[in-house]
Each structure stands twice: as C-alpha cells, then as structure tokens.
Amino acid sequence: MAxxxxxxxxxxxxxxxxxxxxxxxxxxxxxxxxxPMLDYSFxxxxxxxxxxxxxxxxxxRGCPFGCTFCATNSFWGRKYRLKSPxxxxxxxxxxxxxxxxxxxxxxxxxxxxxxKDVIETCRLLKTxxxxxxxxxxxxxxxxxxxxxxxxxxxxxxxxFLGIETGSERIQRVINKNLKLERxxxxxxxxxxxxxxxxxxxxxxxxxxxxxxLSQTIALLGDLLKQKNIDISLHLCAFFVGTEMSAQYADQMxxxxxxxxxxxxxxxxxxxxxxxxxxxxxxHMLEYKTELRQKLKYFDVFxxxxxxxxxxxxxxxxxxLLID
Numbered sequence: 350m351a352x353x354x355x356x357x358x359x360x361x362x363x364x365x366x367x368x369x370x371x372x373x374x375x376x377x378x379x380x381x382x383x384x385p386m387l388d389y390s391f392x393x394x395x396x397x398x399x400x401x402x403x404x405x406x407x408x409x410r411g412c413p414f415g416c417t418f419c420a421t422n423s424f425w426g427r428k429y430r431l432k433s434p435x436x437x438x439x440x441x442x443x444x445x446x447x448x449x450x451x452x453x454x455x456x457x458x459x460x461x462x463x464x465k466d467v468i469e470t471c472r473l474l475k476t477x478x479x480x481x482x483x484x485x486x487x488x489x490x491x492x493x494x495x496x497x498x499x500x501x502x503x504x505x506x507x508x509f510l511g512i513e514t515g516s517e518r519i520q521r522v523i524n525k526n527l528k529l530e531r532x533x534x535x536x537x538x539x540x541x542x543x544x545x546x547x548x549x550x551x552x553x554x555x556x557x558x559x560x561x562l563s564q565t566i567a568l569l570g571d572l573l574k575q576k577n578i579d580i581s582l583h584l585c586a587f588f589v590g591t592e593m594s595a596q597y598a599d600q601m602x603x604x605x606x607x608x609x610x611x612x613x614x615x616x617x618x619x620x621x622x623x624x625x626x627x628x629x630x631x632h633m634l635e636y637k638t639e640l641r642q643k644l645k646y647f648d649v650f651x652x653x654x655x656x657x658x659x660x661x662x663x664x665x666x667x668x669l670l671i672d
Contacts, residue, residue, distance in 0.1 A: 381432045389447045403454035412458045417523045421458050423590035434470040455485035471503035489532040501542045511549045515568030516561035549581040553641040587631045594631040601634035
C-alpha cells in the first residue's frame, strides 16, 4: 500500500511487534565494474581543503580472511572483489579532470590481495599525465619488497596495516596468523622507500594475558624507533556478526566506560535499548576480564608514550648525567 515501507528488501533490519527482524542477505555483485561511474560534476569541494586531503575512491569490497574480531568478513561474506585496473585508472583520471586532484585514498580493506591486478593498476597509473599520490590498506602477508617497489614507483605514499598484536599466541587465537618478524622487516623496508605506514594494534582480547600484552608493547616500542610511522591503537570491541561476539554473547554486560569504539554513548540512559536488542548493539557490550579492567587508560598511556618518544630517544643519547 502507498505510504508503507517495503519490508521485503534484502538485508533490511527492522522491528516487528517489538522483535528485531533481519531479512536474508542480498546477493552480492560479482563484478564491481558494473557499478555506474559517479557523476562528480554535482559535487562541490573547497579547492584549498581538497588539496590538503586524499580524495576517497572505492576500488573494491570484501576480505577473504577470517579474523575472529573483524566485521568486514561477515558483512561481505568473505567475498573479495576488486575493480579492474582500467576502471580504477578511468575514475582517477575523471576526478583529476573535475578537480585537479592528485592525491587519492584507495578505499578497500585488502587492496593488494590480487597481485596481478595491483601491478597492472600501477602500470596504468604511471601513464597518467600527472604524478598521482595514493594510499590504501593491506596485510603484511599480502605484500613483499618487490611489490612495494612497484607501488612506490606508481605513487604509493601511505599504507594502513593491521598487525593487531605482538603475541604469536594471540595471532593464532584471533586467526590473524601474521609472521611478526616479517611484518617488522617489511614495515621498516617501506619506510626506507618513503611510504608512511599506519600500523593498527588492538588490546584487551578476551584471552589476552599480561605476557601477551607485554609482547605487543615490545613490538610497539620497536616500531616507534622508526621515523615516519603512525600507530593506531584500539580497545577490542565485539562487533555485530563476528565470530568473537557470537562466542561471548551469553557473558556480555553493558560497557560502563568511554572508548574509541563506543564514543560517549556508554551511559546508563542507553542500557534499556542495548539490553533489549543485544544482537544489534554488541559493540556496546563488554566481556569483562581482570586485565581488560586494568587497561581502561592504556590508550592514553600509549598516546603519551608516542608523544614523548623523541624526548626519550634524545635523553638516551645524551651524555649528561643526572644525579
């Protein structure tokens, strides 16, 4: 009937008589090149601001890996897709013609998985009549030194890398399974090539021990000795649909403190709706451990450490003796 919502839309989540209903997932598009080119002529951008930031361009969707904490693989059904090199090239060229943009952010959780297409994309980028500067996201087990060289030659200047933990044991527990020695080596190499990596870590995993956390801190310390690196740190959150949220669903209670995940919504006024629909608000629920309770201000400690790192390095090299 006219004026009534269509509740048959695939993927729709809605309330029916006080019950949360989730429709079946839609069939995912096989080829992202089928998406129409955006009409950028309708977009107004401030010329001064646009030159200071990266223009986001979607280059694909999905991730085939199965990290237990990550919502990306459940959201996209672990279905990896990448736009063709020619399509990426055409979109960059079009945006440059509209706005003169030369800096881009490749929006994709795992851009570098398809080595052949990434190398072909880099080849096409080098044929542009301007020098493109771009950044993206990857995993350290999906790149190598040769690939870094190829991407740098085509304008790569920044790369986001999720390491998550410095503990080999927790790497296995969360099904990330990175080889940490190789990770550190590749990060050091890309910095030497002029790439600024953003390395992401998490803390407060349910199974994490003080020894595991100590190993993460040690790796953080080693990385912070490098110049031209950014560290991103996050409290482990339990996102909807993840393996981790399902594993601990029956043992969760409302979050009672601020974090960079919950924002400022961890307040008593929200508890009724969170507890009524826990399947929709798993990131606002908490699996409490003694260690997690001790780590409420861990991100503040690490932020201060990163800020003071140059001072520590200077003092460590100083010949002054302080009584």
